[in-house]
Amino acid sequence: EDKVVQSPLSLVVHEGDTVTLNCSYEVTNFRSLLWYKQEKKAPTFLFMLTSSGIEKKSGRLSSILDKKELFSILNITATQTGDSAIYLCAVEADRGSTLGRLYFGRGTQLTVWP
Amino acid sequence: EAGVAQSPRYKIIEKRQSVAFWCNPISGHATLYWYQQILGQGPKLLIQFQNNGVVDDSQLPKDRFSAERLKGVDSTLKIQPAKLEDSAVYLCASSLLRGSSYNSPLHFGNGTRLTVT
Numbered sequence: 001e002d003k004v005v006q007s008p009l010s011l012v013v014h015e016g017d018t019v020t021l022n023c024s025y026e027v028t029n030f031r032s033l034l035w036y037k038q039e040k041k042a043p044t045f046l047f048m049l050t051s052s053g054i055e056k057k058s059g060r061l062s063s064i065l066d067k068k069e070l071f072s073i074l075n076i077t078a079t080q081t082g083d084s085a086i087y088l089c090a091v092e093a094d095r096g097s098t099l100g101r102l103y104f105g106r107g108t109q110l111t112v113w114p
Numbered sequence: 115e116a117g118v119a120q121s122p123r124y125k126i127i128e129k130r131q132s133v134a135f136w137c138n139p140i141s142g143h144a145t146l147y148w149y150q151q152i153l154g155q156g157p158k159l160l161i162q163f164q165n166n167g168v169v170d171d172s173q174l175p176k177d178r179f180s181a182e183r184l185k186g187v188d189s190t191l192k193i194q195p196a197k198l199e200d201s202a203v204y205l206c207a208s209s210l211l212r213g214s215s216y217n218s219p220l221h222f223g224n225g226t227r228l229t230v231t
Contacts, residue, residue, distance in 0.1 A: 004156070034219060042118070042205065042222035043157070088156055101170060102220065104156030 003027070004091050006105035014113050017079050021108045023089030024071040033065055033072050036088040038107065043088055046074070079112045086110070116140065118223035120206050126229045132194035135226045139187070139208030147220065148181055148191050149205040157205055163189065196230045203227050 007022045025033070032050045036043035047056045049065035049072060056063050060079075065072045076083055086107040093101055119138040127133050139146050145164050149157035160179065162170040165186040174181070178197070183189040193200055207220040 036222075041224040045219040045221070048219055090156070101159060101162070104158070106154065106156050 004089055004103050004105040006087075006089050006108050008108060009106065010109040010111070012111045012113065013079055015080055017112075018075065018077045019079060019110060021074040021076075021087050021089075021110070022071060023073070023105055025089075025091045025103075026070065027091045027093045027103060029094040030067065030070075031092040031094045034090045034092070034102070035063055035072075035074050036090065038086040038088055039084075046087075076110075079110075081112050081114055084110060084112045118206055118208055118221055120204075120223035120226055122226055123224065124227050124229075126231065127196055129198055129230050130195040132192065133196055133228060134190050134192045135204050135206075135228075137189045137191070137206030137223060139189075139206070140221055143208035143210055143221070144186070145209045146183055146189050147207040147209075148189070149207065149222075150202045151205055151225070152202045160191070160204075193228075196228075198230050201228055201230045 004025045011019060013019055032048055034048045035046040037046055046061060047063045049056060049063060052065055052067040060077045063072060063074045074087060086109050088107045089105045090102045118140055121136050125133055147162050148160040150160050151157040158173060160174045161168060161181045163183040166183050178195060179193055181189060181191045191204060203225040205225045206223045209220050
């Protein structure tokens with residue numbers, strides 16, 4: 001059965017700390033891995049990763065994928081209280097057509113204290 | 115660009131009642147998804163439409179859940195009759211063209227929080 005596992009499930013840090021969120025996966029016919037940030041409302045898109053070893057960056061956030069070891073990490077440097085959210089990892093599996101299915105992990109609940 | 119619109123935001127019903135949710139995707143997005151997110155878990159795909167056709171409903175509990183996307187734009191998701199375990203946030207998402215996140219990521223609506231008592 002396809003599976004996406006995130007760790008830790010929750011994390012509490014102080015402003016200014018650097019955090020690393022983990023996502024490992026076992027998915028048949030991997031296509032891409034995506035990170036989303038979910039505050040109280042809709043998940044918002046952060047990154048999409050398809051190739052190993054290529055870091056994606058957006059401000060203080062960065063992510064990288066290892067397709068050999070089947071995992072990805074999301075780094076957040078100099079955390080701020082506004083980074084408090086659930087971070088969701090999703091993996092797209094190729095189902096033999098152009099329409100992949102997304103498998104989500106349970107998420108990491110990040111809390112940043114001032 | 116207007117986002118994915120969903121209504122209602124909240125709904126409380128008793129078990130065995132029926133309920134319907136509505137979704138209007140981003141203009142031009144051919145693919146529409148309904149996800150169920152139970153508290154403490156990641157979203158789980160219920161059904162995926164490409165235009166007005168169903169391309170994946172393998173995880174939809176068809177004895178009680180139904181969905182349609184007439185005219186390939188708006189969609190409704192219905193539960194009849196509801197059970198306690200249906201309490202969750204129901205998220206609608208859309209994406210461009212073929213619907214694969216390889217081409218474009220999913221854009222989510224704010225969801226409908228359903229409580230079944």
